[in-house]
Amino acid sequence: MAHSQDILVTRSSMPSMQEYFEEVASLWDTHWLTNMGVKHQELERMLKDYLMVPNIALFTNGHSALECILEAMDLEGEVITTPYSFASTTHAIVRKGLKPVFADIKYDDYTLDPESIERAITPRTTAIVPVHVYGNLCDVDAINAIADRHGLKVIYDAAHAFGAKRRNVEGIWEGAASFGDASMFSFHATKVFNTIEGGAVAFKDDGLYEVLNQWKNFGIMGPEDVEYIGGNAKMNEFCAAMGICNLRHIDEELAKRKQVAECYWENLSGVEGLKLSLPSHDVEYNYAYMPVVFEESAPLSRDEAFDALASCGIGARKYFYPLISDYACYRDDYDSGNTPTAQDVASRVLTLPMYADLPLDDINRICAIVSGQDA
Ligand SMILES: *Cc1c(COP(=O)(O)O)cnc(C)c1O
Secondary structure (H helix, E strand, O other): OOOOOOOOOOOOOOHHHHHHHHOOOOHHHOOOOOOOOOHHHHHHHHHHHHHHOOEEEEOOOHHHHHHHHHOOOOOOOOEEEEOOOHHHHHHHHHHHOOOEEEEEEEEOOOOEEEEHHHHHHHOOOOEOOOHHHHHHOOHHHHHHHHHHHHOOOOEEEOOOOOOEEOOOOOOEEEEOOOOOOOEEEEEEOOOOOOOOOEEEEEOOOHHHHHHHHOEEEEEEEEEEOOOOOOEEEEOHHHHHHHHHHHHHHHHHHHHHHHHHHHHHHHHHOOOOOEEEOOOOOOOOOOOOEEEEEEEOOOOOOOHHHHHHHHHHOOOOOOOOOOOOHHOOOOOOOOHHHOHHHHHHHHHHEEEEEOOOOOOOOHHHHHHHHHHOOOO
């Protein structure tokens, strides 16, 4: 069915072939392809700078990064998180032997509702894993206050939030990596910033750097010393090199995405019943996704819009649908009725095609279809 006119929901950003080849050429001299080589070190340096954080550890993907930081924090018991996310968030918690407890989201930005977090806390709660959904930063001050009050760790799933910033109450700009005890980023091919596959954890506690490096390398402490039952989650040099190239162009990437987003918003903001995610002031948005919630009064339902786009060869994603708590592997243990806002949004949301080079003509066509103007 796929043909050349298809518009996909996303399209990976790449440097020029020339730039990438120049970046990786030295690897033919050194033959050092993985295990924290020079590209790995360089990318860590660049990312610390860009994300304005003291510590960062790279991983083979975001999911492994999240599993590793949960492991390194040595948590037990219950972890409060959101059912309105990608499978990875809850899977990482469960795979580390922890029990996920789902709190509800806020309708305005789809991130965890601090009041719902508070209600989900029990004596067994040890951490909160919130998600900056679509790059919308969570209510970090309220979450921080809850964590302080109850002595909980906060580990953000910041997979969507690379490049997002906010101005805090003191007027200081803070990047998405600044909040909680640690933040996981995904550098998957579909994300705003990619290393083909890749991920990272940014964190406050300097002591965690060595521990994370050991966890991602089989728990090896030295040539004859293996202390932890670690896994293998190292980023290789070719992926790090892709990251170095893509990070050079990140400002341009965000500027192009901004143009795409503004074209969508201009087209769609007057349409009754379509709820858009417009950035508030004091926020620098990263334009990672183009979520639209089809409310009752919208010209089409979410599923009608999805089908109308599909019939024109345009990909959209029901993202996030179903809720994680409705997956076959979780639904026997959870009732999504306990998170009614998440349940409602999941049944109405569509993310529209969003990438830096999406032509404006295509956006106009997509907007006409979802507004019911195009038969
Ligand atoms: C992409 C993503 C992940 C997982 O990242 P990978 O790099 O693909 O392992 C986790 N959480 C969210 C919200 C994501 O979008």
